[in-house]
Amino acid sequence: MLHPVVLSGGSGTRLWPLSRQNQPKQFLALMGDHSLFQETVLRAHRLPGAQAPVTVCSDDHRFMVGEQLQGVGVGSGGILLEPIARNTAPAIALAALHVASRDPDALMLVMPADHLIEDEVAFREAVATARQLAETGWLVTFGIRPDYAETGYGYILRGGELAGGGFQVERFVEKPDLATAERYVAAGTYAWNSGMFLFQAQRYLEELARHAPAIAAAARAAYTQSRSDLDFIRVDAQAFGASPSDSIDYAVMEKTDRAAVVPVTCGWSDIGSWSSLWSVAERDEDGNRHEGDVISVDTKGSLVRASERRMIATLGVEDLVVIDTADATLVARKDRVQDVKTIVDTLKAAGRTEHLFHRKVYRPWGSYDSIGVGERFQVKRIVVKPGAALSLQKHAHRAEHWIVVSGVAEVTCDERVFDLRENESTYIPLGSVHRLRNRGSEPVELIEVQSGTYLGEDDIVRLEDVYGRS
Amino acid sequence: MLHPVVLSGGSGTRLWPLSRQNQPKQFLALMGDHSLFQETVLRAHRLPGAQAPVTVCSDDHRFMVGEQLQGVGVGSGGILLEPIARNTAPAIALAALHVASRDPDALMLVMPADHLIEDEVAFREAVATARQLAETGWLVTFGIRPDYAETGYGYILRGGELAGGGFQVERFVEKPDLATAERYVAAGTYAWNSGMFLFQAQRYLEELARHAPAIAAAARAAYTQSRSDLDFIRVDAQAFGASPSDSIDYAVMEKTDRAAVVPVTCGWSDIGSWSSLWSVAERDEDGNRHEGDVISVDTKGSLVRASERRMIATLGVEDLVVIDTADATLVARKDRVQDVKTIVDTLKAAGRTEHLFHRKVYRPWGSYDSIGVGERFQVKRIVVKPGAALSLQKHAHRAEHWIVVSGVAEVTCDERVFDLRENESTYIPLGSVHRLRNRGSEPVELIEVQSGTYLGEDDIVRLEDVYGRS
Incomplete structure (x- = not known):
């Protein structure tokens, strides 16, 4: 069975100001209604025999991943949370351990979450070819046939042709200068290193143990000691942190004698800028x-x-x-x-925040947007998703006015619990223990006017939280 | 005595999106704390013997003119409201009639409100020269010595020198092509037509009556039938509308044999783009x-x-x-x-509003800014100036929530009148007769959340208004 593994890394700087650290490129709807992450998941889902996708992402992005997965309705094979970034070799090891634990013969299709593929038919044919090779023990990488002399990618030189299509990998080469890149393109035997792979989970783990034993051991320890938290698999931070940081290319693909490449022309782009x-x-x-x-x-x-x-x-x-x-x-x-x-x-360097997050901030329960700020007050537009609830909380420095503009909110304010309907308002005095909940089937939208001497997001004591944040 | 007359016309398109139809260039603080209008008024105020400025402006801009005059504290010699734009000859006629009615020997210094003058000393010397000529009956225009071959201005060719400085005007010439403009600049006897003038009010009216009697008659009728409204002089619309539309250059300056020019180099710019x-x-x-x-x-x-x-x-x-x-x-x-x-x-052409007004809208009582809009609701940030009051009003389609974030608001809601302090809120039901007033010495700032099926600015019935808008 084929287990799609989506690597959702990325620092979110290259498409600034649309991408931010807390909302990198893969979560943006750049080319239509779906984000690149969703497109990747859907593309994998349409492959024959594809299982629910396994995602590896940063802890910071867990709710976004969860929500975007929900948005496309293809299920989830698990969301592995990396406590710290350690490059692709350890991340893929976590995913391999995860799928192998449930399917010892698992094939993994590893895909970065932020790539665009325009020709899905060509992609699917390449996957079929790669799958046959993987079943006989090859670690397959997808090589994009270059249509110009790009100097920003690594290249793969192919060697002898393999039965059933594809080639042995002769050599991986670093990002070339322009003259070298032009030579590569002219030669016709070089392809761009796309970062997509297909192999048996067990084969990857074996090769990793052989060529990068420290990574293999750290990943295994981290996965073994992981704990489940809602839909998430929290990998052990200390064990994972002990892993060397390395890419799958350096740690495994360049060293194994079982590396194969399947060249493909599929309208691929990593949308790097x-x-x-x-x-x-x-x-x-x-x-x-x-x-x-x-x-x-x-x-x-x-x-x-x-x-x-x-x-x-x-x-x-x-x-x-x-x-x-x-x-x-x-x-x-x-x-x-x-x-x-x-x-x-x-x-x-200036200690600003415009690279970290957008004005509109997504939370597991919905979103808020700071639409007005003044001295000692702030106005937020808050949306609470159907069935969702904010944490039971209190603030030390601010009082809040809430005015519901659509939907029905259930408000807890100290001992009282009551419904607030469209065009109704309430006041949450400073220090009150309060909660906002949407028990309805439509989103609740409300305007919150905060007033106080300090209005930072960190003035919050969470007494209870359905999302495990308290 | 010298009466500054400030012509505050301008359609506000050339500096879009900062300038808008309801806030043209002259009201913008483009180069510091003061607007060009305020700079013009202050520059005139610093001239020896200058009286309070007379302003001619559109009805739409009356509150902005009033407020900006107040902001610089030099008094006002009257704000003449043009019911319709009729170019400069009729506008200046209104001002001439106005100053002559109070000072038969009045000298008028006519200045567009949107020009920049960097060298005020040079400007003041030119005014002194022009004043001497005007006292002996000349209609003086200020000619800017050109520092490059601008094709966007008209030029003035000077004739014989006059005693005490300045020259007779030989000829006004239209905007030239580049070759002609270069020739003008090289000649040294041409100057840009700046649109600033100095003359006796009576002389202007006499020359206007001679060369453009229809304009003179219409302006006189319009001024005679004008009525005072707060600080404003409302010119009779029908009478003024009967005036031909023409510039002072065409209607008077090109025709009179008493046109003089005072060349000046004073860092002048009309900031036309x-x-x-x-x-x-x-x-x-x-x-x-x-x-x-x-x-x-x-x-x-x-x-x-x-x-x-x-x-x-x-x-x-x-x-x-x-x-x-x-x-x-x-x-x-x-x-x-x-x-x-x-x-x-x-x-x-698209029926949009971004050329008409800014999101933040100035009113005689303060300002409002629409900071959030959704289906069936709108959030406004409202500032009420000390001592100011909104009209007593009601709405047919919306209810309003008010939350005071600073200052103390006096709220009228049907029969009740009460104070709303910082961090207090109230609700104005649909159809209620209400008013917001600031009796304090600090601005009142509040957040208004409107809800209803229609939220346009025109859903307002003004029952009473201190600014004459009911």
């Missing part, structure tokens, strides 16, 4: 890609993305990227967007 | 002008203006204008900003 998003997106006759409320006059070759309730007008510009969000706007020359990192570094 | 604002602003070593929260990397020759609570990051761009506001952002090549009008026309 705003310009690569522009290049894969559909564009108008002036070469522009517009998202949202955009008015453009004499504009060419540009990617312009407006945010909710705001319009962007462009005039006489060419080859620009303009990305608007609630709290930050990026205006960059398209061929300079790889340096967005410089801006993120500037934000970090 | 974002690029001209950039060119007069102080810039950093990369030629950038930044306002607000801007992070710029490898950016050159650009004007970037961030708005409240939002940052703009620029990367690798050159010669751009980026102007952010609460509801619209402009990204334009600096040498194309004269075409901002195209965008405004697009907005007009």
